[in-house]
Amino acid sequence: MLPQRNVWVRLKSMFATRIEVSKYRYQSVPGGKVWSDPVIGESRYLTAAWDDPSVDLQVGELVPGGRSEVRVALVNRGWWRKVRAAVSVQKGNALVWRREEECYLGAKAAKYLYLSYQVAAEGEQLLKISLADAETDELLELLETRFAVAPGAEAGARTGAVGLPSS
Amino acid sequence: MRTAVAVAVSGALTAAVGFAWGQGLPGEPPKARPTNMLMNGSFESGRVKPYCWDTYSLADKWGFDGHEGERCVSIRGNAAQDSWWYATGWRKVDYNKLYDVSDWARADARATGGRILVGLNLANRYETVGPEWERREFVFRSPDLLPGPRFRLGVSKTEGTVDFDDVALRPAVAVRRSQGMGRLVLGTGESVVDGRYVAVHDFTGPFTSDCRFLYRSTGRFDHDHWILDRLDEVVYHHDISMFGVPPMRPGLRSSLALKMAREITETDPDSVRSAYQDAITIEVEVPRCDGCLLVEVNKTGATGGYH
Numbered sequence: 001m002l003p004q005r006n007v008w009v010r011l012k013s014m015f016a017t018r019i020e021v022s023k024y025r026y027q028s029v030p031g032g033k034v035w036s037d038p039v040i041g042e043s044r045y046l047t048a049a050w051d052d053p054s055v056d057l058q059v060g061e062l063v064p065g066g067r068s069e070v071r072v073a074l075v076n077r078g079w080w081r082k083v084r085a086a087v088s089v090q091k092g093n094a095l096v097w098r099r100e101e102e103c104y105l106g107a108k109a110a111k112y113l114y115l116s117y118q119v120a121a122e123g124e125q126l127l128k129i130s131l132a133d134a135e136t137d138e139l140l141e142l143l144e145t146r147f148a149v150a151p152g153a154e155a156g157a158r159t160g161a162v163g164l165p166s167s
Numbered sequence: 168m169r170t171a172v173a174v175a176v177s178g179a180l181t182a183a184v185g186f187a188w189g190q191g192l193p194g195e196p197p198k199a200r201p202t203n204m205l206m207n208g209s210f211e212s213g214r215v216k217p218y219c220w221d222t223y224s225l226a227d228k229w230g231f232d233g234h235e236g237e238r239c240v241s242i243r244g245n246a247a248q249d250s251w252w253y254a255t256g257w258r259k260v261d262y263n264k265l266y267d268v269s270d271w272a273r274a275d276a277r278a279t280g281g282r283i284l285v286g287l288n289l290a291n292r293y294e295t296v297g298p299e300w301e302r303r304e305f306v307f308r309s310p311d312l313l314p315g316p317r318f319r320l321g322v323s324k325t326e327g328t329v330d331f332d333d334v335a336l337r338p339a340v341a342v343r344r345s346q347g348m349g350r351l352v353l354g355t356g357e358s359v360v361d362g363r364y365v366a367v368h369d370f371t372g373p374f375t376s377d378c379r380f381l382y383r384s385t386g387r388f389d390h391d392h393w394i395l396d397r398l399d400e401v402v403y404h405h406d407i408s409m410f411g412v413p414p415m416r417p418g419l420r421s422s423l424a425l426k427m428a429r430e431i432t433e434t435d436p437d438s439v440r441s442a443y444q445d446a447i448t449i450e451v452e453v454p455r456c457d458g459c460l461l462v463e464v465n466k467t468g469a470t471g472g473y474h
Contacts, residue, residue: 006404006405006406007404007405007406007464007465008382008402008403008404008405008464008465009402009403009404009449009462009463009464010400010401010402010403010461010462010463010464010465011393011395011401011402011403011430011451011460011461011463012395012398012399012400012401012460012461012463013386013395013396013397013398013399013400013458013459013460013461014397014398014457014458014459014460015397015459017396017397017457017458018394018395018396018455018457018458019394019395019396019453019455019456019457019458019460020392020393020395020453020454020455020456021393021395021401021451021452021453021460022370022391022392022452022454023368023370023450023451023452024367024401024403024449024450024451024452025365025366025367025368025370025448025449025450025451026365026366026367026380026403026448026449027363027364027365027366027403027446027447027448027449028363028364028405028447028448029363029364038358038359038360038361039318039351039353039358039359039360040353040357040358040360041343041353041354041355041356041357041358041379042343042354043341043342043343043352043354043355043374043377043379044341044342044377045267045306045339045340045341045342045374046339046340046341046342047263047267047269047337047338047339048337048338048339048340049201050200050201050203051200051201051202051338052200069367075250078453090267096419114168122251129242143340143458146304148183152197155405158421158447
């Protein structure tokens, strides 16, 4: 693959006082399995607005073409607890969508939750993914990202590729 | 088209190991907290100037008429030099991590030329701004070496006054697209088309200093290019990740694995160099080269210094 499993490229300044690099491009022909359909990568970014030092937050994948939902994997390495995960969409001060689900997490237990969401027809919006202690309402984690939906975007597209900001 | 976001949250109820920013005393469990790493980012508190902020300028002001609340900071620049406010009370960034910077800014109607600069001095970003309050936001990845990190709000070669308010520096996380039954993970700039894998680090846009295949950097990122001083390096790691399978780390069997090395020594601006071996093509654009740039390709891991 690539044609090896891993390829490392190092650009190193040797005997230099100043070097500027304004473009980097890598190309190879992968070995092994070849995907018949084109695959275009994309990165999207969420801001961690609230953080509990005892909780490690990892973001997995975002799959255009899948269901309009957030998949939350909860792994509890501490004591038994009851938590509430929620996804919400705001447009200005108006709440467009909110869905939440509570669950019990045993000590050192893991659980997946699936939370669907919808976005407004157009305009700038804010998507929030939160995790709170269900018994004390203490906020544990909050991820958020701003995005815009162009006027006239089709209903399906509103929750898809244009739904979240990307690089 | 519909979308799914997968978020994995793992809880680790570890004991606090010390008194740190926003945490309890030693022995107390850590508390959840907001993540803005800048103290007094709304500039509301202070006596003769906002707490936790200082200036490097000839004409600055702790003004009124802020975007939200009462106060904001202003700075007046000229065409000859850069001027800025910088944070003196902040939780410094960690190395090789993603951060989100957001702020509100506006320029006076007579301001001309130049740009405003926002963010870490080691990962700059320049913006233009109009006369009305505007919110800007971008994500950067911190370098692996942090000599004298400083968070700044300022102007570069601008004639006029610029106001800033409600500035925040917070951790960020990246979500990469997964395709092919949810197994193939690629980030922005990467593609597999007709059996050909291409990875381009796009230096333009609001997420410029980050890409999925950037493994390490010790140089500075200045808006749209790397600046490498003596012995600085940028390391890219190309693999096709499978979701749930962590990428391989450099192994110990790598000491003799160097397959290709090229040196760029010319000072010719806008030079483009390509290297070909084993179906691999690498293009590096070097608009300025006061010295020698080593381009090294290694297929099995590092020969040292990658960690």
